[in-house]
Amino acid sequence: MSLTLAAGRARVLADIRQSLDRIGPSHEAIVPLPGTGPRPAFDGDVVERFVAKMLEKSATLVRIASLADVGAEVARFVATVKASQRLCVSKALAAIDWPAGFEVEHRAARREDETSVTPCFAAVAESGGIVTLSGPDTPSTLNFVPDNHIVIVHAAQVVRDFEDVWTQWRASGRPMPRTVNIISGPSRTADIEMTIQLGAHGPRRLHILLVAA
């Protein structure tokens, strides 16, 4: 197995080099392409743009003053969509006070979970997106398995564009996680007769709690 593997690698690289008119590897370092890609310009407040873009993409959003309001808003949301009072919550939100009657578990999502609550790493104004990084406290199944995904976004987490997200990640010194998710609305499909239908495989609803700066 390992011999064939090594042979495959050598053959593909040799074929590439032959087409590039080279014999053997290039010993010079690759000179990076100069310049950067264009970053679309837009006016106005990044937070307001983020809100508008997420609503355009069928997410719902409520503005709250502080984390103290999360419990009440989550309770209101699950009552509206007639979901149960059992929540699968990211451990990063363990400090939140949940209203009486709610059952809260911190774990990866299971098939029977109806609602998850998670934090995010950043949010993007340009085209609307929420960025999450997987980790022991933030399993990525929370973003995909339950019907309802509630995300807490702090206004200060909203950046202009994706380049800003990467800059922030590099500055954080965090290692690359197994999964980076950029989420722009609830799951959707148009695969049958081009008819847009929400809730294909991932969450049917994406609900954002935007915490004021």
Next chain:
Amino acid sequence: MQAPSTTFPQRVSVAIHDKRLQAALDHASGGFVRKRAALVAAQPEFEALRERARSIKDHVLANLDGYLERYEAQVVRQGGHVHWASTAEEARDIILAICRDAKAKTITKGKSMVSEEIGINDALEAAGYEVIETDLGEYIIQLAKEPPSHIIVPAVHKTREQVGDLFDEHHRPLGYTKHLTEVSEMVNEARQVLRGHYFRADVGITGGNFLIAETGSSLIVTNEGNGDLTQTLARVHIVTSGIERVVPTLDDAVTFLRLLARSATGQETETYTTLSTGPRRTDDLDGPQEYHVVLVDNGRSKMLGGPFREMLRCIRCGACLNHCPVYTSIGGHAYGWVYPGPMGSVLTPLINGIDKAYDLPNACTLNGRCQTVCPVKIPLPGLLRELRRQQFESGLTPLPIRLALQAWAALAQRAGLYHLAMRIGIPLLSRLGRRRGVLSWLPLATGWTDTRDLPAPQGQTFQQAWSARKGARP
């Protein structure tokens, strides 16, 4: 997988007379074209993004070996495995071996054109694995046992009635007995059925829209979230990707993301953009225990060295299909293999052999719309012309066409003879077609006039008209 691209004319005539297919094609391509145009108009940077994307791809292709090694080193550093396959067969063998080592039974799949290209489903099923496509469109055509007819919306040719019948047949044994007529019910039922598979699967196979050398990540975009469930819930995650999909940095990937969704479906962005890097970390609560990337060459390194290098910039968005008057008239199945439309007419002969798909490069009007909308500026009409030239040189072009082309070349290279022929021919044709303004029959050209009229010339040769025009001006 052998291409039946040799039966193109028969497939075309079936497609053109299929009323349901024609309605579906009009509906789909019309929507994609309109939505894309609106978004492009709203983005002043679009042209600059295309230019940058082209430069990034050209830069990567010129340093492809180095970037692949850099990418591989990062994947390994993160605990993943990289496998290199020269051919489709090697790619299949590698994937079969991974599944065997994992003692897998059930395999879920996110949408991946490379996996279609290497024919992995048939190989896995022949080896006794249960394989389930999870993208709704791919799932539908898997039930129908058909290849995709579009690279972005693979079941675009299916009506809701046909989907309802397929679900009756395949879901009834699972206990879903209601006959469905509404799209929302069908999406919901597929959701329930596929949920069971995600949680049961041992191996999840996805594609990779981009491979990021900086971090060793593979990136996929989906609207449904199926790729994410596939790659997160299975024990083993396998990524299949062409060797040309590597980009240097995270920032470079963003340039392509800004172009991809706009060009593909006329969306600003797909719903889910996901980067996967290695297997789950020690303390993670979910994610796969193994992460494998299968880098597929299958003719790509050969394209790198010749006149078709620019084809390797392709990001598989499907804009060239949606804007192609030929594709939108005949649909994807007529092309006979997994890649249809302009990009398919270039790729199919290059991957399967130019003698295996004679008609594809010729089924093009050279109108150039594909090149105009291509997000990475691939000169598709020029590449199709080059394929025609190679067909002619290697004697694949049928004799009547060769003779006609040789006769035309002989005439066109002799100015005196050409002008004489035109001075005789043009007035003659003009008189013949005077009554109706068109010619419906011409000797030696029935191949043309059998199915359409030739507009009759107006009576003067171009040279005569030009001299008269010059004479009339001061």
